[in-house]
Amino acid sequence: MAGITVEDLSTVxxxxxxxxxxxDLEIADGELFAxxxxxxxxxxxxxxxxxxxxxxxxxxxxIGDRDVTRLQPGERRVAMVFQDYALxxxxxxxxxxxxxxxxxGVAKSVQQETAVRTAEGLSLGAxxxxxxxxxxxxxxxxxxxxxxxxxxxxxxxxDEPLSNLDAxxxxxxxxxxxxxxxxxxxxxxxxxxxxxxxxxxxxxxAVMDAGRIRQLGTPREVFQRPADTFVANxxxxxxxxxxxxGSQIIGVRPEYLSxxxxxxxxxxxxxxxxxxxxxxxxxxxxxxxxxxxxxxDDEPAIGTTVTVxxxxxxxxxxxxxxxQLVR
Amino acid sequence: MDSSGLGVRRAVGFVAPALVLxxxxxxxxxxxxxxxxxxxYQLTGPAAANPQVVxxxxxxxxxxxxxxTNSLWLTALFVLFSAxxxxxxxxxxxxxxxxxxxxxxxxxxxxxxxxxxxxxSTVVAFLWFAVLSRDTGTLGLLLGQPETSWLxxxxxxxxxxxxxxxxxxxxxxxYTSALAAVPPSQLETARLVxxxxxxxxxxxxxxxxxxxxxxxxxxISLWTANDxxxxxxxxxxxxxxxxxxxxxxxxxxxEGGQLGYASAMSMLLLLGNLAIAxxxxxxxxxxx
Ligand SMILES: Nc1ncnc2c1ncn2[C@@H]1O[C@H](COP(=O)(O)OP(=O)(O)OP(=O)(O)O)[C@@H](O)[C@H]1O
Ligand SMILES: [Mg+2]
Numbered sequence: 001m002a003g004i005t006v007e008d009l010s011t012v013x014x015x016x017x018x019x020x021x022x023x024d025l026e027i028a029d030g031e032l033f034a035x036x037x038x039x040x041x042x043x044x045x046x047x048x049x050x051x052x053x054x055x056x057x058x059x060x061x062x063i064g065d066r067d068v069t070r071l072q073p074g075e076r077r078v079a080m081v082f083q084d085y086a087l088x089x090x091x092x093x094x095x096x097x098x099x100x101x102x103x104x105g106v107a108k109s110v111q112q113e114t115a116v117r118t119a120e121g122l123s124l125g126a127x128x129x130x131x132x133x134x135x136x137x138x139x140x141x142x143x144x145x146x147x148x149x150x151x152x153x154x155x156x157x158x159d160e161p162l163s164n165l166d167a168x169x170x171x172x173x174x175x176x177x178x179x180x181x182x183x184x185x186x187x188x189x190x191x192x193x194x195x196x197x198x199x200x201x202x203x204x205x206a207v208m209d210a211g212r213i214r215q216l217g218t219p220r221e222v223f224q225r226p227a228d229t230f231v232a233n234x235x236x237x238x239x240x241x242x243x244x245x246g247s248q249i250i251g252v253r254p255e256y257l258s259x260x261x262x263x264x265x266x267x268x269x270x271x272x273x274x275x276x277x278x279x280x281x282x283x284x285x286x287x288x289x290x291x292x293x294x295x296x297d298d299e300p301a302i303g304t305t306v307t308v309x310x311x312x313x314x315x316x317x318x319x320x321x322x323x324q325l326v327r
Numbered sequence: 328m329d330s331s332g333l334g335v336r337r338a339v340g341f342v343a344p345a346l347v348l349x350x351x352x353x354x355x356x357x358x359x360x361x362x363x364x365x366x367x368y369q370l371t372g373p374a375a376a377n378p379q380v381v382x383x384x385x386x387x388x389x390x391x392x393x394x395x396t397n398s399l400w401l402t403a404l405f406v407l408f409s410a411x412x413x414x415x416x417x418x419x420x421x422x423x424x425x426x427x428x429x430x431x432x433x434x435x436x437x438x439x440x441x442x443x444x445x446x447x448s449t450v451v452a453f454l455w456f457a458v459l460s461r462d463t464g465t466l467g468l469l470l471g472q473p474e475t476s477w478l479x480x481x482x483x484x485x486x487x488x489x490x491x492x493x494x495x496x497x498x499x500x501x502y503t504s505a506l507a508a509v510p511p512s513q514l515e516t517a518r519l520v521x522x523x524x525x526x527x528x529x530x531x532x533x534x535x536x537x538x539x540x541x542x543x544x545x546x547i548s549l550w551t552a553n554d555x556x557x558x559x560x561x562x563x564x565x566x567x568x569x570x571x572x573x574x575x576x577x578x579x580x581x582e583g584g585q586l587g588y589a590s591a592m593s594m595l596l597l598l599g600n601l602a603i604a605x606x607x608x609x610x611x612x613x614x615x
Contacts, residue, residue: 053515074521086512090534099530100520151520 002064002154003029003187004050009059010211011042011049019045021211022059027204029064030185032178034202036192038234042211043191047157050189051078063155079148080157083164085140087132093143094119094128100151118150122180138169142176149184156181158190162197174201195235199223207231225316226251229323232316238280241265242318243288248326249318254280256314257292259300263309265290269300283308364591370584378587385591395592397567398575399599402552405487405571410551411544413491418498418543422506423528425499437499444496452559455489482561482569489560490551498543505539506532538611545607549600572596 004027011020019042027033035043048054050061052073060069068076079100087096095102097118098111106114119125122142132140141161148156161177162170178201181188192198198205199219207215207222207230215227226232229249232240238254243265252264267283267290279299283290283306292308300306317326333341364385368378389395421440425433443451458465461476477485509532517527533540555573557563563570563578570578576596580589 051519053518072521073515073518078519080516080519082512082516084510084512086510086516088513088516088531088534091530102530103517103520103522103526147516 002066003027003031004155004189005060005062006046006050007060007062009046009049009061010057011045011054012057013045013054019211020049023211023213025206025213025216027187027189029187031187032181032201032203033187033189034192034198034205035189035208036195036198036205036234037208037214039193041208043193043208044159045211046208047080047159047189047191050155051080051157052076053080076155077153078155078157079151079153081141081144081148081159081161083160085132085144085164087140087143087147089132092129092131093124093135093146096132096143097124097146097150099147114150115146118146121149121183122146122176137165138173141165141173145177145180149180149186154187156186156188158188160191160193162192163194170197177201196237199235207234224314225325227325229318232318238275238291238293241288241290241292243285243290244320247320249320249323251316251318252310252314254291254293256310257290257308258294258310259306260309261307263307264315266305266307269302269304269306272299272302281306360590360593363587364594366587368587368590370581370586372584374587381587385588386595388588389592389595394567394570394575395595398570398572401483401569402571402599404483405490405557406548406551409487409490410494410547413487414494414498414547414551415540415544417491417495419502421495421499422502423532425503426506437503440496440499443493448556449559451493452556455485455560459485478561479565482565486557486560486569486571490554490556493556494547494551498547501539501543502536505536509535541607541611545604548603552596552600552603572599 004025006023006025006027009020009023009025010018012018021042023046035046037043045054049056052068052071056069060067062068063076063078088099091099094112094115098115101111101114115128116125119128122145124139124142124146127135127139127143132143135143141164145161158177162173165173174197190201199222202219204216204218205222206213209230215222215231222231222235226235226240229242229251232242232251236253236255241250241252241254241257243250250264257264265283265285265288267285267288269281270284270289271282273280273282275293277296278293279296280291280293281300283292290308294300318324319326363378365380365382366378367374367381367385369375421436425436428436446454456478457463459467459477461467461479462473464473464475464477466477467473467475513531513535514527517531522530553573554571555577557569557571558574558577561569563574567575572592573596576589576592579585579592583589
């Protein structure tokens with residue numbers, strides 16, 4: 001078991017793309033850590049650089065107190081699950097799970113034992129003799145996880161582990177992943193571009209953009225107090241209202257706004273979108289559009305004028321020039 | 328059946344010219360060879376004018392002929408060492424190693440290797456002649472042994488090395504495209520668990536390219552078994568030491584004038600080829 005320390009790390013591809021840019025990061029032992037960001041921001045590259053699959057151009061990576069920057073991937077004691085799971089199609093589930101042991105020349109009986117035990121832990125017990133082609137997406141994902149777990153690495157790296165699953169299965173797999181990680185207490189870094197997934201799963205989140213970290217914090221911190229307008233825009237299932245006021249930009253989440261006698265914004269209801277238990281109402285306030293969330297059966301009629309307000313603690317102010325949180 | 332809506336008659340009309348050409352230039356000569364193989368047809372003399380059918384005598388004679396068995400053995404060695412092992416292994420190694428070098432080095436190597444493949448055999452044979460011959464041969468001069476006549480003192484070894492040099496390009500190209508089909512994430516998984524190069528090839532790469540390996544081995548085995556270029560280099564000599572089957576057949580037919588006998592030996596070569604093909608097909612099917 002070990003934490004991960006990333007220091008001033010840069011990864012530049014041969015074509016000159018600086019995918020990770022002078023990045024500092026500390027991940028605690030046993031933490032479930034999410035790398036979140038839009039497509040192309042360098043999440044996968046950071047993960048691969050930690051694994052050693054990409055060479056660091058600058059800076060250092062340490063796992064526990066070992067500096068692994070110049071070590072081969074096989075010597076770093078990391079396990080990785082790829083987005084396509086990378087199960088070996090010609091091996092059975094049990095052979096796949098035992099493969100890390102087989103490479104190390106562990107006795108066949110121990111391999112078998114480990115495969116069975118690990119598979120049981122991931123509800124794969126009945127599927128040991130199947131080949132990956134005969135598994136569902138969720139089962140493949142768990143088989144890949146099982147192989148990573150069986151490698152008894154110090155660090156587990158997951159690249160978009162849930163993105164190939166359908167919405168329903170994704171929820172299930174998410175819960176499963178979180179429980180497994182708690183049981184193993186294994187330092188885990190996972191990449192996602194789905195903010196809901198990151199908020200639900202992670203102990204801490206790093207929001208990345210253009211190879212740098214924009215904000216680092218617990219899901220609550222990142223959700224409630226986005227450090228800049230980029231993060232504010234990115235986090236939340238409904239986009240945050242960002243309204244220029246003088247030299248500042250006012251940010252309020254639609255979930256925190258509610259109708260009031262007087263308040264921050266007044267406008268005419270133009271659109272009502274049903275989100276299930278709640279509805280998202282859009283107000284036209286002159287230039288700006290303000291969204292706010294109302295409980296079901298409480299929607300205002302289109303064309304009515306509504307004033308909304310939020311608790312002062314939920315109203316964020318950003319500097320218009322820098323986009324940084326002012327208060 | 329008739330998906331193009333042509334009607335059977337017109338469809339037959341369209342393919343008929345091709346069938347006729349194939350018939351004239353492929354099927355007929357093959358059958359003609361079979362026929363000649365059971366006669367005592369000769370290039371000159373009474374048997375040239377009036378060949379007699381001698382049945383299987385030619386075949387029996389061939390199997391008993393020490394020249395033929397010698398030649399069969401040499402062909403087997405030639406195929407095994409220059410194609411099955413040489414071209415296969417070297418082609419794969421080149422394809423495997425060139426993946427991770429810089430693009431210009433890869434392209435240069437591929438270009439050089441391809442050159443040996445696209446040059447005409449006669450040109451290539453004379454190049455090698457210049458390299459391997461006695462007194463003025465490049466290799467002899469390089470090694471400081473100009474008195475060695477490689478093609479005479481080590482004829483089979485020379486032929487094997489020549490054929491590896493000549494044919495590796497095909498295997499390399501085939502394996503390069505086969506390797507491109509191996510998912511990178513699987514190779515990286517192997518790297519992450521610390522698999523050695525050999526373990527990666529055995530456990531991850533080979534199962535993916537098994538079909539390619541078999542197809543490639545089949546093709547290069549057949550080409551090598553039927554290759555006539557050895558004649559240009561050694562003419563089968565000295566003293567039949569490098570007389571692979573195509574060379575023996577050619578010499579029997581055109582130098583010895585024994586057309587019937589040589590045809591019978593071609594038939595045996597054909598049977599050998601068929602046997603190789605069947606073994607490979609069996610292996611391929613076992614995969615599926
Ligand atoms: N092998 C490569 N060679 C050159 N540039 C690359 C390579 N891989 C990625 N890049 C570039 O590096 C940047 C970061 O890519 P990366 O794959 O890390 O993004 P990502 O955050 O994982 O995106 P996504 O969410 O789409 O997977 C991108 O601009 C991408 O175009
Ligand atoms: Mg990615």
